[in-house]
Amino acid sequence: MNIEAIATIVTPFSEKFAIPRQAQIVNQAIGTLQFSPAYQHPEYLNGLSAHSHYWLIWGFHQHEGKTKSQTVRPPRLGGNTAVGVFATRSPFRPNNLGLSVVKLQHIDKKRLTLKFSGVDMLSGSPVYDIKPYIPYADCCTSATSTWANDVPTPDFSVLFLPKVLRTLQAYDADQGTQLLALLQALLAYDARPAYKKTQATDTKRYATRLYTVDVAWRINGKTVTVIDAAVG
Amino acid sequence: MNIEAIATIVTPFSEKFAIPRQAQIVNQAIGTLQFSPAYQHPEYLNGLSAHSHYWLIWGFHQHEGKTKSQTVRPPRLGGNTAVGVFATRSPFRPNNLGLSVVKLQHIDKKRLTLKFSGVDMLSGSPVYDIKPYIPYADCCTSATSTWANDVPTPDFSVLFLPKVLRTLQAYDADQGTQLLALLQALLAYDARPAYKKTQATDTKRYATRLYTVDVAWRINGKTVTVIDAAVG
Numbered sequence: 236m237n238i239e240a241i242a243t244i245v246t247p248f249s250e251k252f253a254i255p256r257q258a259q260i261v262n263q264a265i266g267t268l269q270f271s272p273a274y275q276h277p278e279y280l281n282g283l284s285a286h287s288h289y290w291l292i293w294g295f296h297q298h299e300g301k302t303k304s305q306t307v308r309p310p311r312l313g314g315n316t317a318v319g320v321f322a323t324r325s326p327f328r329p330n331n332l333g334l335s336v337v338k339l340q341h342i343d344k345k346r347l348t349l350k351f352s353g354v355d356m357l358s359g360s361p362v363y364d365i366k367p368y369i370p371y372a373d374c375c376t377s378a379t380s381t382w383a384n385d386v387p388t389p390d391f392s393v394l395f396l397p398k399v400l401r402t403l404q405a406y407d408a409d410q411g412t413q414l415l416a417l418l419q420a421l422l423a424y425d426a427r428p429a430y431k432k433t434q435a436t437d438t439k440r441y442a443t444r445l446y447t448v449d450v451a452w453r454i455n456g457k458t459v460t461v462i463d464a465a466v467g
Numbered sequence: 468m469n470i471e472a473i474a475t476i477v478t479p480f481s482e483k484f485a486i487p488r489q490a491q492i493v494n495q496a497i498g499t500l501q502f503s504p505a506y507q508h509p510e511y512l513n514g515l516s517a518h519s520h521y522w523l524i525w526g527f528h529q530h531e532g533k534t535k536s537q538t539v540r541p542p543r544l545g546g547n548t549a550v551g552v553f554a555t556r557s558p559f560r561p562n563n564l565g566l567s568v569v570k571l572q573h574i575d576k577k578r579l580t581l582k583f584s585g586v587d588m589l590s591g592s593p594v595y596d597i598k599p600y601i602p603y604a605d606c607c608t609s610a611t612s613t614w615a616n617d618v619p620t621p622d623f624s625v626l627f628l629p630k631v632l633r634t635l636q637a638y639d640a641d642q643g644t645q646l647l648a649l650l651q652a653l654l655a656y657d658a659r660p661a662y663k664k665t666q667a668t669d670t671k672r673y674a675t676r677l678y679t680v681d682v683a684w685r686i687n688g689k690t691v692t693v694i695d696a697a698v699g
Binding site: 258279287367374 | 468472473490491506512513517518519521524528538550551553554556564566595596597598599600602604609613614615616617619
């Protein structure tokens with residue numbers, strides 16, 4: 236079946252590294268959904284405010300056309316145990332479909348855009364459907380999982396070098412973003428591959444791009460220190 | 468983007484009328500998922516038993532290629548109020564994608580099939596993805612909806628004419644189904660269009676096909692009477 240993007244979502248995440256592992260973990264991650272030209276009709280916005288949360292069915296578009304394996308090794312299982320891809324939320328899956336529940340923050344009737352918080356997709360990801368979260372049907376309180384039951388707890392305290400703090404504050408003031416708050420929430424979780432997490436000392440410089448800022452940090456014990464932020 | 472069915476789901480519902488409005492409302496509705504030839508590998512079953520519930524992303528395949536409207540009239544709003552399609556779970560939507568949380572009941576490693584309860588899709592619907600329900604991420608306790616917050620309560624008592632009861636019991640014994648229990652649960656909800664619900668008297672004979680049985684019923688006040696069941 237051919238499906239077409241009804242929208243594209245612009246998020247702070249311009250590369251895969253350090254994207255939250257599920258939606259809603261980092262509420263400070265805000266995405267702006269822009270309807271595709273064929274869907275730019277104000278009628279599509281009617282009634283959206285009736286629901287607080289929405290499901291987005293979207294695409295892992297950078298994985299399109301790539302060969303996939305029948306099994307994957309989830310980080311939650313330490314990265315060593317292979318399980319069938321349908322037993323996981325791995326992004327490496329047939330049909331490349333992602334599913335995330337996000338919170339509706341703003342409906343811009345003039346620009347025909349929607350703002351959602353708690354996003355976990357790469358910026359520019361195609362969106363194939365938007366469905367309201369139906370509390371009685373979707374909040375399945377009897378559901379259990381042997382290895383994905385608990386909310387991930389933050390691993391680290393996050394510190395910023397003074398010059399980095401100044402750069403981020405200036406960027407937020409200028410761009411209307413909340414990059415400082417986003418980094419504080421995002422880097423509290425350990426985004427490293429499983430083998431790195433068990434290393435006694437880790438001297439690696441980690442880096443990713445958020446919005447238009449190249450951010451770098453180091454990990455020491457239970458502390459993450461953001462050592463660089465270069466706007467460009 | 469082209470997506471291919473990784474599986475097909477066989478359900479009791481061979482036509483749209485009387486299908487539950489959401490998944491999980493009628494737990495007695497059991498579906499059997501059969502993997503498509505390219506996905507018939509035992510590896511895909513590895514680890515599935517770790518989770519109790521699964522999301523199916525599937526297709527409203529009978530709506531493919533049909534023209535869609537920007538707005539729809541949800542039954543929950545009485546069928547008169549038009550809202551944008553993305554504010555609803557209407558099956559008449561761009562890309563024809565359905566989303567249902569279902570409970571895993573059985574993994575058949577020999578036949579490579581999966582049994583799920585609480586299904587709400589037409590028999591033969593294509594399945595595009597299977598993802599575990601992640602309790603901490605998917606059970607969004609803060610979600611609200613102005614018109615889809617509450618579990619639908621049953622509208623009717625369900626009675627069976629004696630000859631119908633005998634037919635259904637014989638069918639269940641023969642086929643290993645639970646059609647009697649399914650009908651009891653299914654017909655307790657009012658599946659009629661909104662204008663019919665407000666009619667003072669309703670003399671219409673309603674009918675649908677479940678598995679291979681043509682079932683007919685009448686509504687009188689708060690009672691549904693199943694008046695016919697023809698196996699064929």
